[in-house]
Amino acid sequence: MNGNTVSAWIAELKMWPLIVVLIPNLMFRRYGQAAGKKRMSSLLQAIAVFLITTMAQLVAARGLTDNYLYIGVAVVAVLLYIFRERVFPYRLSCAECDARLDFKTIYFMDDNLCTDCHSKKVAEKEAAEKTAEAVDNDETSQIESEGGDD
Numbered sequence: 001m002n003g004n005t006v007s008a009w010i011a012e013l014k015m016w017p018l019i020v021v022l023i024p025n026l027m028f029r030r031y032g033q034a035a036g037k038k039r040m041s042s043l044l045q046a047i048a049v050f051l052i053t054t055m056a057q058l059v060a061a062r063g064l065t066d067n068y069l070y071i072g073v074a075v076v077a078v079l080l081y082i083f084r085e086r087v088f089p090y091r092l093s094c095a096e097c098d099a100r101l102d103f104k105t106i107y108f109m110d111d112n113l114c115t116d117c118h119s120k121k122v123a124e125k126e127a128a129e130k131t132a133e134a135v136d137n138d139e140t141s142q143i144e145s146e147g148g149d150d
């Protein structure tokens with residue numbers, strides 16, 4: 001036993017762990033901006049996996065001991081903990097009504113809302129945008145009338 005069996009085992013996996021975490025990232029495309037934050041989270045998770053596999057490969061290639069890998073993993077773990085809200089923004093229940101969320105919402109959707117609350121929010125947002133538009137129009141007409149005073 002040369003003291004780097006763990007590193008050697010991870011190094012044996014080559015790029016596969018990274019590929020496995022990156023595949024779901026491609027599926028984010030279809031949800032667009034509504035999944036922007038979680039898409040970033042899944043990228044950050046992929047970076048963490050990449051760092052750990054790269055360190056394992058270095059340790060195995062240079063014949064170092066697994067202790068270097070453990071230190072590296074500890075550093076990555078601390079970083080993941082510090083940025084936990086960005087890396088793991090998942091909720092199992094609706095942010096509004098505590099209903100259980102389906103997998104799609106948990107994994108992809110940034111708003112963490114169940115279907116009911118989501119459609120309510122969308123309706124509210126549309127209403128708010130209409131009011132904002134109306135206010136905008138008012139302001140523009142005011143500016144126009146002020147300009148007309150010259």
Ligand SMILES: [Zn+2]
Pocket residue numbers: 094095096097098099113114115116117118
């Ligand atoms: Zn809800």
